[in-house]
Amino acid sequence: MPSSILYVFISSLASSSPILEINPLLRNFQPIIQPILKQLNPNSSISYLYEDSYIFHFHNDANYTFLCITDSLFSKGAALGFLYDLEERFFKWINDKEFESRKSHFEEIIRAQMEYFSITPDKISVLKDKIEKAKEIMSDNIEKVIEKGEKIEILVKKTENICTDAVSLSNKTIKMRRALYWQNFKIIIQIIICVILFMGFPVLLASRGLSFSIFN
Numbered sequence: 001m002p003s004s005i006l007y008v009f010i011s012s013l014a015s016s017s018p019i020l021e022i023n024p025l026l027r028n029f030q031p032i033i034q035p036i037l038k039q040l041n042p043n044s045s046i047s048y049l050y051e052d053s054y055i056f057h058f059h060n061d062a063n064y065t066f067l068c069i070t071d072s073l074f075s076k077g078a079a080l081g082f083l084y085d086l087e088e089r090f091f092k093w094i095n096d097k098e099f100e101s102r103k104s105h106f107e108e109i110i111r112a113q114m115e116y117f118s119i120t121p122d123k124i125s126v127l128k129d130k131i132e133k134a135k136e137i138m139s140d141n142i143e144k145v146i147e148k149g150e151k152i153e154i155l156v157k158k159t160e161n162i163c164t165d166a167v168s169l170s171n172k173t174i175k176m177r178r179a180l181y182w183q184n185f186k187i188i189i190q191i192i193i194c195v196i197l198f199m200g201f202p203v204l205l206a207s208r209g210l211s212f213s214i215f216n
Contacts, residue, residue: 003070003071003073003074003075003118004070004071004074004114004115004118005068005069005070005074005079005082005114005117005118006024006025006054006069006070006071007022007023007024007025007027007029007067007068007069008020008021008022008067008068008069008086008110008114009021009022009029009033009065009066009067009068009069010064010065010066010067010086010090011037011064011065012063012064012065013042013063013064013065014063016034016037019064020090020103020106020107020110022107022110022111022114029069032050032056033056033067036048036056036058037065040058040060040065041060042060043060043061044058044060045057045058045059045060045080045083046058047076047079049072052072053071053072054069054070054071054072055069055070055071055072055074055076055079056069057069057070057076057079057080057083059080059083059084059087061087062091064087064090066083066086066087066090067083068082068083068086068114074118078117079117081117082113082114082117085113085117086110086113089106089109089110089113090106093106
């Protein structure tokens with residue numbers, strides 16, 4: 001049988017009557033509880049083993065006593081954790097103006113918490129393993145994303161370099177074309193001038209010789 005929380009009890013220091021009692025076993029624990037309540041020190045926590053089968057866990061704070069009974073195999077730390085949770089939920093409930101009308105709802109919540117804190121160590125270990133595996137998977141995914149991000153960054157840089165080289169090559173090509181154009185233009189002008197000179201020189205000589213014969 002798995003270890004679990006078997007009984008819950010809340011009372012005030014002003015009265016030993018329970019404000020809340022949850023007793024799934026339907027066993028009368030009051031003859032055992034009442035003598036212990038009288039001996040409790042204010043603002044203290046203590047546990048008692050009873051008949052080698054049950055442990056009575058008491059938590060006394062702010063003029064209220066919180067008790068849970070567990071089997072002897074139940075973790076003391078888990079029992080105290082339950083009592084601290086019980087205390088916090090109790091003060092939220094007791095400070096509600098309509099706390100009396102909501103008592104049944106409060107009891108349902110505490111029953112659910114009894115089951116929650118009664119998870120066996122084996123189940124807790126399984127949950128821890130699942131959490132650790134989930135962490136490992138998340139860590140691997142994050143590393144893969146970072147790795148992909150680095151590869152993408154490298155690819156972007158390479159692409160930028162290629163684009164820069166392409167622009168530079170394009171500019172050089174344009175400049176070269178312009179230089180070749182002006183060089184060809186100069187050669188053509190020079191050829192035209194040479195042709196003009198070559199064709200015009202005999203005409204110039206002839207015209208001068210003609211003018212000399214007329215003058216004579």
